[in-house]
Amino acid sequence: MSAAIAMERLEPAPERPPADVGLPLRVATIRRVVPETPDTSTYWLTLADPAERARFRFEPGQFDMLTVPGVGESAISISSDPAHPERLAHTVRAVGRVTRALGALGSGDRIGLRGPFGRPWPMAEAEGGDLLIVAGGLGLAPVRPAIFRAMRARDRYRRVVVLIGARGPEHLLFGGEFDGWGQWMRDRELEVALSVDVPTDDWPYGVGVVTTLFDGARIEPQRTTALVCGPEIMMCFAAHDLVVRGMSPDRIHVCIERNMQCGVRLCGHCQLGPLFVCSDGPVFPFGEVVDHLEAGR
Amino acid sequence: MVPLASCRKAGEPATFLREHRERKSEGTEPVRFMDRPAFGRLLAELARRGYAVIGPTLRGGAIVLDHVEGLEDLPRGLGSRHGPGVYSLLRRDDDRLFGQAPGPDSAKRFLFPPRERLATVSRPGGRLTVDRAADGEPPRYAFVGLRACDLQAVLIQDRVFLGGPYRDEPYEARRDGAFFLAANCTDPGQTCFCTSTGTGPWCRAGFDVAVTEIDGGMVAEVGTAEGREVLDAAGAREASPDEIAASDRAVRQAADRIDRRPDLRGIGEVLYRNAGNPVWDEIAERCLACGNCTAVCPTCFCHDVVDTASITGQEAERSREWASCFSEEFTHVAGGSPIRASGASRYRQWLTHKFASWRDQFGVPGCVGCGRCVTWCPAGIDILEVLAAIRARDGERDHDERHRTAVR
Numbered sequence: 001m002s003a004a005i006a007m008e009r010l011e012p013a014p015e016r017p018p019a020d021v022g023l024p025l026r027v028a029t030i031r032r033v034v035p036e037t038p039d040t041s042t043y044w045l046t047l048a049d050p051a052e053r054a055r056f057r058f059e060p061g062q063f064d065m066l067t068v069p070g071v072g073e074s075a076i077s078i079s080s081d082p083a084h085p086e087r088l089a090h091t092v093r094a095v096g097r098v099t100r101a102l103g104a105l106g107s108g109d110r111i112g113l114r115g116p117f118g119r120p121w122p123m124a125e126a127e128g129g130d131l132l133i134v135a136g137g138l139g140l141a142p143v144r145p146a147i148f149r150a151m152r153a154r155d156r157y158r159r160v161v162v163l164i165g166a167r168g169p170e171h172l173l174f175g176g177e178f179d180g181w182g183q184w185m186r187d188r189e190l191e192v193a194l195s196v197d198v199p200t201d202d203w204p205y206g207v208g209v210v211t212t213l214f215d216g217a218r219i220e221p222q223r224t225t226a227l228v229c230g231p232e233i234m235m236c237f238a239a240h241d242l243v244v245r246g247m248s249p250d251r252i253h254v255c256i257e258r259n260m261q262c263g264v265r266l267c268g269h270c271q272l273g274p275l276f277v278c279s280d281g282p283v284f285p286f287g288e289v290v291d292h293l294e295a296g297r
Numbered sequence: 298m299v300p301l302a303s304c305r306k307a308g309e310p311a312t313f314l315r316e317h318r319e320r321k322s323e324g325t326e327p328v329r330f331m332d333r334p335a336f337g338r339l340l341a342e343l344a345r346r347g348y349a350v351i352g353p354t355l356r357g358g359a360i361v362l363d364h365v366e367g368l369e370d371l372p373r374g375l376g377s378r379h380g381p382g383v384y385s386l387l388r389r390d391d392d393r394l395f396g397q398a399p400g401p402d403s404a405k406r407f408l409f410p411p412r413e414r415l416a417t418v419s420r421p422g423g424r425l426t427v428d429r430a431a432d433g434e435p436p437r438y439a440f441v442g443l444r445a446c447d448l449q450a451v452l453i454q455d456r457v458f459l460g461g462p463y464r465d466e467p468y469e470a471r472r473d474g475a476f477f478l479a480a481n482c483t484d485p486g487q488t489c490f491c492t493s494t495g496t497g498p499w500c501r502a503g504f505d506v507a508v509t510e511i512d513g514g515m516v517a518e519v520g521t522a523e524g525r526e527v528l529d530a531a532g533a534r535e536a537s538p539d540e541i542a543a544s545d546r547a548v549r550q551a552a553d554r555i556d557r558r559p560d561l562r563g564i565g566e567v568l569y570r571n572a573g574n575p576v577w578d579e580i581a582e583r584c585l586a587c588g589n590c591t592a593v594c595p596t597c598f599c600h601d602v603v604d605t606a607s608i609t610g611q612e613a614e615r616s617r618e619w620a621s622c623f624s625e626e627f628t629h630v631a632g633g634s635p636i637r638a639s640g641a642s643r644y645r646q647w648l649t650h651k652f653a654s655w656r657d658q659f660g661v662p663g664c665v666g667c668g669r670c671v672t673w674c675p676a677g678i679d680i681l682e683v684l685a686a687i688r689a690r691d692g693e694r695d696h697d698e699r700h701r702t703a704v705r
């Protein structure tokens with residue numbers, strides 16, 4: 001059971017942790033807004049302060065808290081290349097107060113940004129083996145930095161397989177740049193497969209939920225690390241499917257979404273069993289969270 | 298110094314807080330005594346030192362914590378009666394100041410206020426600027442008469458706000474400036490169970506001065522150098538062996554009177570493995586989801602962050618406000634149903650957090666046995682009964698498995 005209770009005031013840690021309640025809220029300028037799907041756009045941001053801009057680094061899978069002044073704050077994953085942290089993409093679906101208010105802003109407008117927060121995708125741990133990236137819908141945004149990272153360090157991985165699913169072709173993120181991007185991926189020996197639930201007449205790729213792409217992906221369970229991102233139900237189906245194919249639940253990583261008010265482990269909203277999704281996650285080995293997800297905690 | 302007896306008698310079942318931290322006998326530090334006038338001088342000395350003195354005081358039929366100017370603001374000769382959904386004050390046949398069990402307030406309301414401004418965002422001429430909320434110097438509180446459970450609750454909130462990877466500065470500023478004149482409990486309530494959580498009735502750590510009220514005055518133990526100075530300034534004399542014995546007896550008797558002795562052994566594991574127990578549904582049918590329990594709980598820390606704009610839109614304020622895991626919005630995610638949509642899942646979250654996941658997060662459970670959530674539950678739900686029911690029906694599962702919503 002619990003450690004013996006020693007309730008005296010905790011000694012301050014030798015290196016004091018950062019103070020981060022509400023602040024530092026940095027100021028970021030919207031440089032460009034790229035519409036992706038009927039309800040989703042990518043916002044390219046640069047930090048207004050040059051020194052902060054030069055210092056900012058992030059890891060694939062981390063997120064920022066974006067503030068629309070006077071409206072509120074939302075957790076949004078960084079969707080751009082971690083090799084270029086001086087310009088930050090955030091791909092946002094307009095679903096509520098903050099995300100719709102963001103939609104009303106454009107190039108030159110300023111917003112608030114705190115971050116980056118959270119446990120990233122295990123890019124180093126996956127080195128030496130195969131990387132299987134599975135993205136459903138908006139879930140492509142949080143794994144996109146992982147794809148960039150893998151492309152830039154291509155020789156550190158064996159196969160890199162990217163499976164992308166969406167409701168329909170018009171819901172495919174980064175579609176505008178997709179052919180170019182897809183070609184770029186193929187040039188760097190990334191294997192890419194696409195599938196949509198509801199195809200159009202001229203859709204040349206797969207049809208069905210993203211897990212239907214597993215059969216063609218020639219997954220070698222013993223040497224693969226999977227990064228799975230999408231709606232929770234899709235991640236659970238995909239993870240269970242991969243377990244059945246012989247993968248260890250600890251090498252399947254999922255990205256969990258929960259209500260977040262602070263992003264720094266203080267507000268309590270994102271608790272999942274004993275875990276704080278904001279800082280213990282949002283990326284978790286499936287084995288670490290499956291019981292909590294199934295208990296509905 | 299006379300070491301006080303442990304609140305747990307030999308042979309009693311081990312509680313979930315296995316080891317009680319005994320006060321160290323320092324030998325040289327004398328135990329003090331204050332008669333009523335000296336105690337009054339102590340309050341004045343705290344005010345003179347610039348503290349906002351906060352203590353129990355009578356307001357609208359309840360003992361709340363508020364500013365106290367002097368002895369006359371403290372409740373005199375008042376006792377309290379507590380039960381599930383029941384609280385009342387009663388007249389005692391003496392003139393004790395600390396003759397009641399804690400009321401609905403705890404230090405939480407001051408160190409972590411219900412609403413507080415965190416920052417101001419303005420855009421003069423369209424340029425966004427951010428300011429740390431500057432509401433002047435943080436208040437320096439001197440808490441008077443805080444009971445052992447509430448002192449432990451402060452130490453637990455320290456772990457929440459200061460022990461993690463991100464330090465909560467507004468909390469820290471108030472916490473660092475605070476003075477604690479704690480009171481060993483001599484009159485526990487009927488919903489108290491601090492002897493089982495290992496958090497009372499003795500104050501064991503975290504105080505500047507700890508007093509025990511006996512006939513004629515207060516026996517006082519020094520916790521810090523400032524505590525000693527304050528006692529000196531009040532003219533507290535050395536306590537006699539009889540006075541010390543009387544204080545020891547008073548708290549021991551209080552411990553003996555606490556008859557709620559829940560079996561908390563392994564309770565965390567019991568709760569974790571009973572997420573699908575039908576007991577949660579049964580309790581949820583009674584629970585009004587009012588959130589009273591989370592508001593009165595001295596350790597509950599969950600909050601919302603709220604942004605509001607001025608009418609002109611040129612200024613915005615960021616605040617935080619207490620939130621409750623009993624509300625549906627607590628787990629709202631845009632474009633979906635809440636993660637914990639059922640009342641049962643929310644009740645389960647509260648109790649499982651207190652007795653299981655809290656321990657995994659912060660190294661200690663989140664319950665100090667103060668009984669407030671029982672006393673101030675309008676539905677009279679008693680967490681100890683819920684815990685006992687879960688234990689008695691360990692392993693029972695909801696047949697329709699409503700909770701295994703798994704994947705929302």
Ligand SMILES: Cc1cc2nc3c(=O)[nH]c(=O)nc-3n(C[C@H](O)[C@H](O)[C@H](O)COP(=O)(O)OP(=O)(O)OC[C@H]3O[C@@H](n4cnc5c(N)ncnc54)[C@H](O)[C@@H]3O)c2cc1C
Nearest residue numbers: 074075076077091092093096097098099258259260630631
């Ligand atoms: C780690 C993480 C990464 C995310 N990455 C992205 C992303 O890359 N792109 C994207 O479009 N969305 C992302 N989301 C979801 C996004 O945070 C919500 O869609 C957004 O907060 C909705 O806010 P709103 O004000 O528009 O909605 P409203 O329904 O008006 O929400 C009100 C408030 O509730 C909270 N809230 C509501 N939904 C969520 C949610 N799903 N997650 C967390 N808090 C929520 C927010 O505090 C919000 O301000 C992510 C969420 C998390 C937790």
Ligand code: SF4
Nearest residue numbers: 594664665667668670
């Ligand atoms: S859970 Fe109830 S008894 Fe325990 S500390 Fe909170 S209010 Fe007190």
Ligand code: SF4
Nearest residue numbers: 584585587588590674
């Ligand atoms: S348990 Fe009682 S106090 Fe807590 S939310 Fe339910 S009705 Fe309110």
